[in-house]
Amino acid sequence: EIVLTQSPGTLSLSPGERATLSCRASQSVNSNYLAWYQQKPGQAPRLLIYGAYRRATGIPDRFSGSGSGTDFTLTISRLEPEDFAMFYCQQYGPSPPYTFGQGTKLEIK
Amino acid sequence: QVQLVESGGGLVKPGGSLRLSCTASGFTFSDHPMSWMRQAPGKGLEWLSHISSSGSTISYADSVKGRFTISRDNAESSLYLQMNSLRAEDTAVYYCARREGDSWGQGILVTVSS
Numbered sequence: 001e002i003v004l005t006q007s008p009g010t011l012s013l014s015p016g017e018r019a020t021l022s023c024r025a026s027q028s029v030n031s032n033y034l035a036w037y038q039q040k041p042g043q044a045p046r047l048l049i050y051g052a053y054r055r056a057t058g059i060p061d062r063f064s065g066s067g068s069g070t071d072f073t074l075t076i077s078r079l080e081p082e083d084f085a086m087f088y089c090q091q092y093g094p095s096p097p098y099t100f101g102q103g104t105k106l107e108i109k
Numbered sequence: 110q111v112q113l114v115e116s117g118g119g120l121v122k123p124g125g126s127l128r129l130s131c132t133a134s135g136f137t138f139s140d141h142p143m144s145w146m147r148q149a150p151g152k153g154l155e156w157l158s159h160i161s162s163s164g165s166t167i168s169y170a171d172s173v174k175g176r177f178t179i180s181r182d183n184a185e186s187s188l189y190l191q192m193n194s195l196r197a198e199d200t201a202v203y204y205c206a207r208r209e210g211d212s213w214g215q216g217i218l219v220t221v222s223s
Contacts, residue, residue, distance in 0.1 A: 037210070044213040044216055045210075047210045047211045050211070057211070088153065090154075090210065098144065100154040103154075
């Protein structure tokens with residue numbers, strides 16, 4: 001099973017700043033199957049990025065994904081007030097088990 | 110539009126059983142592999158199980174293997190999770206989702222408590 005470790009656990013930033021979230025895998029991940037989600041309290045997760053760098057439908061271009069192998073990054077170029085939430089990475093293929101990272105909380109400084 | 114709606118959650122005693130349903134609409138259900146995930150109170154997301162579009166390939170997380178059974182009825186556009194031998198640590202919000210992760214249900218709470 002691939003273990004995903006996200007860092008930092010909590011990131012405190014102000015609106016307008018740049019956010020960089022990391023997801024490191026215990027073994028190489030097929031980049032076609034690396035996703036990032038945003039989750040707000042009481043809501044289901046929302047897909048932001050799939051295939052390591054492809055933005056999901058309707059996701060603003062301030063969100064970008066990068067990386068390969070065992071190291072992946074989600075970058076939010078200029079934080080908006082609505083961006084503050086929990087973020088999870090997930091590897092979902094090509095075959096199960098699919099695993100999530102433990103999450104990064106992005107909070108307002 | 111794409112919609113997934115879970116049902117069947119609630120309060121159950123330890124050792125009991127529960128069957129969750131996920132009804133899909135707005136897309137061709139039989140074309141999509143599906144998954145179940147859960148989130149314990151205040152915790153992160155946990156992938157539980159996956160079923161291929163035809164139902165011929167199934168996988169489980171170790172935490173639920175042997176206790177939970179995933180199935181689907183493509184004619185009814187429905188996904189199921191039969192949960193047996195429930196434990197307190199199974200208390201969580203359960204989500205169904207398309208394998209691609211682009212569509213999730215709203216979640217259903219399962220509470221295992223005496």
